[in-house]
Amino acid sequence: MINIESKIELLKQKCSEANMRLTPQRIEVLKMIASTDTHPDAETVYEKVKEVMPFISLDTIYRTLASLEDLGLIFKVDNELPKSRYDADLSPHCHFICVKCGAVYDIHMDKSIEPPKESFKYGEVLQTNLQVKGICHKCRG
């Protein structure tokens, strides 16, 4: 589980550096994503955050997700599902994605995945992701 307090602290620091304001909306959105391992989509974040901030708009959710991504606090899970899914866990891990129900499970690893040597031929490498696609037990059962 991610330490949410330190995550908020990091948000405060990053916002200050980037001349961005530390708004309660940003705090709540980050809290929500960091407190679950379900890799929620924008709509799910919206529904959850609305419980504590009833007047937040979906637009704010999308903008905030983009901001948090720019600050490097969260990232989108690579997938081919219709909706983008978000993750606040920056430790080295990859994902098992159920192609049937869209569930995303974390696969933790002791070290981060190295990009193949040939990668550097095409440009500057920023990140390397591994996904495992399959059918989860729930969908099989």
Added chain:
Amino acid sequence: MINIESKIELLKQKCSEANMRLTPQRIEVLKMIASTDTHPDAETVYEKVKEVMPFISLDTIYRTLASLEDLGLIFKVDNELPKSRYDADLSPHCHFICVKCGAVYDIHMDKSIEPPKESFKYGEVLQTNLQVKGICHKCRG
């Protein structure tokens, strides 16, 4: 480069097995994707196929892409770009994706990527994908 003739032959065989018809639309869409390494999106396939089949509809492109995917002849490239990108190369390889312009480059490998052991905990594994994100030379230049 993919051998297109054998790809069409495989389509013929798979269609027959699945009780699906071998239509010129399916042949042309598969040809188009198999003849390029640019991993085109639906719109690009549409524009290209229209050159030889001017009356084909975008709906047919989307349906055909889904059918070809079901038959295992093509697959979607995992990405977080707004449009789905298609690939007909089934040999073991992964992708370098430029986060700026959306270009997708093939990274060929001598053997396919093995899923981490922990993957099997979550369900039946169908495929394992590796993506390298970065900024391509063109966008850096």
Added chain:
DNA sequence: GCTATTATTAGTAATAATTACTAATAAGGA
């Protein structure tokens, strides 16, 4: 602490990608 500046937000409209619908067409088995 108060004020002014301006980044950010809520509410909503617009766009972009994909999917659904329906009547007409054509693949392929009999």
Added chain:
DNA sequence: TCCTTATTAGTAATTATTACTAATAATAGC
């Protein structure tokens, strides 16, 4: 060649995401 029915073209509808605007509130300077 005919018949059945999967498939298609054309278009409408849906879904996810982004853009717009006036109102609000975070924070720097006083």
